[in-house]
Amino acid sequence: MNLSILDELQPIAEELQRRMSPHVLEHLAKEKGFVQRKSKYQAKELVALxxxxxxxxxxxxxxxxxSYLEASTGVxxxxxxxxQRFNASAVQFLEQVLANLLTQRIYSAKEIIHQYSTTFKxxxxxxxxxxxxxxxxxxxYQGSGGSSHTAGVKIQLEYDLLSGKFLHVYVGEGRENDKAFGSTTLQTIRSKDLYIRDLGYFDLHDLQGIHDKGAYHISRLKLNSRTYRKNEKPDYFQNGTVKKGTL
Structure with missing residues (x-):
């Protein structure tokens, strides 16, 4: 089923009305530098547009x-x-609005996964x-070349289910590789962290790095991957050397 843009924005519009007042929007806009002085065109007008x-x-x-803005808001x-108001500060403000809405949604479901907080950090x-x-x-923004389009955007998002906090939010070219980005986020590995990723991020070197730090990962295996379980009681030659085939 193909959703229209209106259908896709409807859940965001409903969350905005439910959770973010004009006062909260104005506060976020000042934090991001979108609002620096008093004017008719404020944060709520940008969100409305x-x-x-x-x-x-x-x-x-x-x-x-x-015309739309004047007819609906009188501004x-x-x-x-x-x-001039569609600038970098406006982008940062809208990114923060979306991040706050997603965070609140995650917090609202926190009790479902609270049982895992004793196992994973x-x-x-x-x-x-x-x-x-x-x-x-x-x-x-170069695209991946699909559907005869030369331009595309890829958004990478990593968040912590237990705290509801966003760990990484990155916007880049559509052609960029998931696996390459996934490797950059492993600089913050902590013991007892659990990593959940799909096959696009699959990299044996990364998985070994997660394991070496005392962390855990969940991932599907590629079809050409082989897994082994270490034999705790291998066979030995008479000179005491282990038989590698029995490891």
Missing amino acids: CVWLSQQVASTSLTQLC LIIPEGLN HIRVLDSTTFQLPDTFSSH
Whole structure:
């Protein structure tokens, strides 16, 4: 079933209304530098444009977006002014809004997995999602080449199920390799951590590194992988040398 953008944004819109007041949005916006001085166009107006008023905000003209904003909120801003507000601070603010919503959802389900907190210090889940962009973005975000598109974005997200905290959030090119990113996150391995990843991150060197640190991992095995169990009572030659075939 193909969901429309409106259908995809609906759960986010509902969570925003339920959990984040205009005051909370304004506080986050100030933290990220999106709001630096008092003006008509504030955090709630940016969220309104990107979630409620225009489901095609990336392709809708600035003039149309200004019209939507004025008609719905009474805030009047010229197209050039709006263009300047779509900046790096706006991106960081929206990223933080989404992160906060996801964190609250994870915390709400924390009691389901609380039983594992005595066994593991962290349960680290890492996964990625990739989506295509218009070809004009290929100079910044090269895609994997699927469906004749040259531009794409990949988002990597790792979070801890026990604490509900995000450990890594990364946005990169669609062609980037999951396994390469997975290796970079292992610099923070801690004893009794549990790593859960799919086959896209499978790397025997990484798994050995997790094991050596006293941590644990769950992963499917590639079809060409072989597993062995160490024999605690191998056979020996008369000179005391172990028979390798019996290990």
